[in-house]
Amino acid sequence: MLGEKELVKLFPEFAELVQPSGIDLRVDEVFLQKGPGSLIDNEKNLPELEKLEPPIYTLEPKTAYSVTIDRKIKIPKGHSMLYLPRSTLLRSFVSIHTAVGDPGFYGTLQFLLVNQGEHPFTLKQGERIAQGVVFPVEGSGEYNGSYQEEE
Ligand SMILES: O=c1ccn([C@H]2C[C@H](O)[C@@H](COP(=O)(O)OP(=O)(O)OP(=O)(O)O)O2)c(=O)[nH]1
Numbered sequence: 486m487l488g489e490k491e492l493v494k495l496f497p498e499f500a501e502l503v504q505p506s507g508i509d510l511r512v513d514e515v516f517l518q519k520g521p522g523s524l525i526d527n528e529k530n531l532p533e534l535e536k537l538e539p540p541i542y543t544l545e546p547k548t549a550y551s552v553t554i555d556r557k558i559k560i561p562k563g564h565s566m567l568y569l570p571r572s573t574l575l576r577s578f579v580s581i582h583t584a585v586g587d588p589g590f591y592g593t594l595q596f597l598l599v600n601q602g603e604h605p606f607t608l609k610q611g612e613r614i615a616q617g618v619v620f621p622v623e624g625s626g627e628y629n630g631s632y633q634e635e636e
Contacts, residue, residue, distance in 0.1 A: 486507075487619040489506070495564065496558070498556060504616065506618060507616040507617055508617045508619070510568065511554065512611065512612055513552070514553045516550060516551040517535045517537065518533075518535075518551070519532065540611070541607060542609070543605050543607055544598065544600040544605060545605055546600055547601070548599070550600075551595055551598075552614070554594040557593055558617075560586045560588055560591075560628075562588050562589050562625070563621060564620065565587060565620050565625070567585060567620070568586065571615055578604075579598060579601065579606050580601055582598075583597075587628035588625040588628060589628045589629070590633065591634055591636050592633060592634035598614070
């Protein structure tokens, strides 16, 4: 896992968010699901989303939200990222579900946030919700999938 000194060099756009062993990630936009989706024969049909009004988001009990992370990220070639929740959210009965950040990815990260609790949880735009940890990957290729954006 990479530490602060390496992270500042590799992720200059996140400099002020670098922690001793990871990068703090802030919530930007929050969306509710508005329609169905499917994944059939690797053909993706993502659900339609409804954007919630910022900056105060009320997460209703037993409800899932798709959230974007503030500022686009470039994952350097030869490195992967894993995303872990901020423990304050877990202590508040809110979970974050994430996948792997691939070497070479550039774009907006999108996570699934679920209020597992019995009561609403209020979250302000810009709050830190997760930490990205970075690992060197031996012999890695580069991501060029459907979520890759133009640099
Ligand atoms: O929780 C996550 C984890 C990763 N990513 C970004 C970085 C990652 O490199 C990219 C693609 O992720 P993945 O490869 O898991 O997506 P896929 O469904 O396999 O997409 P594709 O078919 O385009 O590879 O999405 C997210 O937005 N959210």
